[in-house]
Amino acid sequence: MRATLFCFILTLATTLAAQQPAPPPATETAQELRQRLSPPQQQQLDQAMAAFQAQRYADALGILSQLRERHPRDPVLVKFSTEALLNTGDTPAALATIKPIADATPTDWQAAGLLVRACAESGDTACRDAQMAHLLDLHRQGLTPKGMVDYPVEHIASGKNTLILFSAFEPFGPYKIYALGKVNNPEGKLFLTISLESNDGDQPAFAKEHPKEAAAGARRFSFDAYAETGLNQAGQRTQTHYTFKFIDGQPTYDTIRSEFLDVASGKAHPLSSRSGLIVP
Numbered sequence: 001m002r003a004t005l006f007c008f009i010l011t012l013a014t015t016l017a018a019q020q021p022a023p024p025p026a027t028e029t030a031q032e033l034r035q036r037l038s039p040p041q042q043q044q045l046d047q048a049m050a051a052f053q054a055q056r057y058a059d060a061l062g063i064l065s066q067l068r069e070r071h072p073r074d075p076v077l078v079k080f081s082t083e084a085l086l087n088t089g090d091t092p093a094a095l096a097t098i099k100p101i102a103d104a105t106p107t108d109w110q111a112a113g114l115l116v117r118a119c120a121e122s123g124d125t126a127c128r129d130a131q132m133a134h135l136l137d138l139h140r141q142g143l144t145p146k147g148m149v150d151y152p153v154e155h156i157a158s159g160k161n162t163l164i165l166f167s168a169f170e171p172f173g174p175y176k177i178y179a180l181g182k183v184n185n186p187e188g189k190l191f192l193t194i195s196l197e198s199n200d201g202d203q204p205a206f207a208k209e210h211p212k213e214a215a216a217g218a219r220r221f222s223f224d225a226y227a228e229t230g231l232n233q234a235g236q237r238t239q240t241h242y243t244f245k246f247i248d249g250q251p252t253y254d255t256i257r258s259e260f261l262d263v264a265s266g267k268a269h270p271l272s273s274r275s276g277l278i279v280p
Contacts, residue, residue, distance in 0.1 A: 027108055033076040041067060048080070055188060057087040075101055075108065082114045091122045109135060109144045113151050120154035128153070129253070132167060139169040150180060153253070158264040160186050165260060167253065175199045178221070178250070181260040193226045194260045196251070210248060221247050223259050229275060237279040242270040
């Protein structure tokens, strides 16, 4: 997933966008909500969505509060409101809004994902870790959309920029990505992607150096980053790839968070870099 859970809830988009099916039937969709709304309320929902997408989260909340007065228990409106609250920085209100629905419907993966973020951004690491484990369990039960490979854990300020940290349900892609960080500028434009990878090509050397650990399933990981560097003469997007650090054994979430923040803030220095690479 490369955006917030709002994309799932309101537009049913996922990491692979059009390739993704709708969420499992047990989760109410925005379309089902719309069918229950009057035409004026449908217009309000559209206005709230437009405000959210324009990053006018307080405006979106104002409209949503009116809709929730008429439909106080609707899960889509609750989840939509929760994410808007998180994006305004009102974590206590977001927790109070999402926790009842997450507790009442443990199989609602959207609510579980939002609770992960609310716990993480409130600094409650025990709650964060428990909810991440719960969301992973829902994924293993097949209760998350097919093709959904990761989800946003938290938004973290890095100077004037924002780091959005994603955790993968299982490693994906040719380089076995376990976590991603998307660094956006104040205007919301992505300019740097950070990753925790466990490339298969790095494992023979690890196994030679640590045979017992490798035999037990341990792997070597690397912290990498990708910065876009414009178009080449053929009109193709290019990027620079940086490798910052290697680490033996899968790091904890808190270690990943710390390393990603060091990269995002410029505190970390790369071991190597390659420029002019074509963006796949």
